[in-house]
Amino acid sequence: MGRIFNRTMGLNSLGKALRRARLAGLVLVACLGLANPQPGRASDHADPTNLTDPTANITDLFFYPDGDDMILIFDVNRALLAPKPYDLAPYDYEIHMDLTTPVSFQDPVIRARYGGTVLVPDQIHPDVTIKVKLQDDVTVNTITYTGLKDTDKIKTYFGVRDDPFVFPRFFKKNVIAMVMRIPKSAFPADQHDFILWGTTAKDGTEIDHVGRSIRTQLPRFGFINTMPPKDQLKALMARKAKLDNIYNYLHSAKEWWAIAAADFLQFTLQLRPYDLQPDVMVYTDRFPVGYPNGRLLTDDVVAQTCAFGDCLLQEISFIEGPYPRATMNDKPFSAEWPYLAPQWPDQTPAPSNAHSVLPWVILGVIVLLLVSWGIVEIIRRLVRHLLRWWWRRIDA
Template identity: 25%
Template sequence: MKRLILMCLALLCTAASASDHRESPAIQADPHADLTDFYAFLNPRDSSKLVLVMAVNPFQATVQEGAYHFTPDARYRFNIDNNGDAIADRVIDIRFGAYDTATHKQSYTARINNDISVTGLVTEGTRITREPNPPIITDGPQGIRTFAGTRDDPFFIDTVGVQRTFAGTGRFTATDALAGYNVSAIVIELPLSMVTAPRGTKLGLWASVDRKDNSRSQQAEIEQPATGERGEKFHQIQRLGNPAVKVIFIPDELKDLYNATRPHEKVAMWTNVLVNTLRAPQFSLKESEVQRLAGLFAPDMLHIDLSKPIKFPNGRWLDDDSIDIIFTSNLDTDLPILYRRGELDGVNHNDVPFSNDFPYLAPPHQAP
């Protein structure tokens, strides 16, 4: 029992930074490129459509709505591997124009597989009205739909309860620490046939953010810079597959390097890092469990097997309680430190309901 409580302490106190919100030293100073969450699921009304969601720019205060924008100096990317080699076979790049201070508008272009382009307008947050601006949804060819703009932060966890429970100064209270905060979200919906291999049913997916060289901060480089369609040189500074892997399992001094590498790069190194972390005495894990978890998270991609039900870790719905799923699969659910039997922190759903309609994330919160 003592070892399991220590395991909870070591893991959950690191998870208290809220999924991947400001999780690495370099990204804390670059919120426009800070990937907070990544989701991949099927349209709940049409299983032939894949939905991809990434969120950046965390902890947006409602009294500052209208002040959060996407940066033109970054390339936001969805990566899809359809043959199991952890290298992207299909990519969706989203680039943003400059924010127009006169019209309060910002445009974006989503380029799918270097072939199809969809151009739309960002849905800006507003303080002027009591209701948020309605989402600007752009319909492209072949059933593609796109959205970019301010939405409610979809992640949910009692981060304050995590800290106080293990510091001995309080307990879990089932309070969502991210309730009331907004993020900048990008949502793409497209036919599965655009990203799957012929007769293929398995996908590996992750999100990434690249900075142009002339705006790049000093940090570890990936092995080769990527070249954009305009001849620009980029370096990757963020990536996200499974939620909270960096936060929980990667030491702080290696997080920036992790963000700068792609899933197929330095796999042996990251596997060793994960194995060494999981073998720590306070974790008290069997070797078979160490190897299973290391194999799940390295290479770090969100996996989807279309022949099976889509629920984390097979894809990730917005309402999947992914942190509970990660921990309760490995911990004794009768531990007295849990909020209640089978629950980690008592926060089992988002503070506001999601939608069954595109763009699926809840509308942004408004200033009171």
């Protein structure tokens, strides 16, 4: 009886353990197949993954001096060809400026990448906010200024213009442009340094963010795209530590495929040491204007960013554009207000992609689940059979 009892208990325990293992395996496969820990959203132009809401997509932020004024240009809705009207009423377009958080220009490497070093990034805050709501015909609905003087002297333009980004994919395309000529008297006296960023929100929920051009177009920065700048450095440091651990673990493995996975992670998502800066634009009048010190319309930011380590868009511009690579906009800019080139003619938009890969993804997940279940079930039955055979030998 003792043997029978022990054998029964052993088989039951084994069965429970195998059932738990099978369940864990199924959960793991489901998580690997279905989980999407990072939304496929990124700001600016040529993000490798598409925004689901193009009207909210920020394409450009420009800021540069012109005489006694500062020119601010904020563009949204990339690859625009459709005629008016657009569905703009639900959106808030905001430009923020921090005029008081100190910026250092001592480190030449950081200055070359970011325009300067924000000394206390967790204290970044908006001293100035410009909030724009547009009508569906791209005329202004409301515009409010917080933190600025002489707002009656600010000149504004809202309309559809040529996309100013020097990048072949967006040649002969338009954007919705918001252009402002802000007198320097609107800012505090002797204001030298500016920290800027822009956001879009729909029905009060922030959707997109822009700071330094191209920054959040890169896949590794998608997770900070709806995060206030003051919170970004802490999040970047935490993400970098986590991904570094994963990379080191995979890269130290003996299997070739683990090393290959580590190399892919390093290229696409692993944060670089120079990434630990908040995503903001820095401008100062202490140095000549031009990316990354503010941004001029004529700046070839793709090439300038590549010179300091981020060449994804540079490669795409070679792949999609003719050789030699374009280094100027497809239309000349104007010396007259509002500076951006005239829009391209309206066109009937190309039909949306007609097919979806989701059914194939679901089918693949189902197949993986069935195969995983089958393997676990075979192992369970085999082990159970072997144990029964073993117990029969003991009983004999």
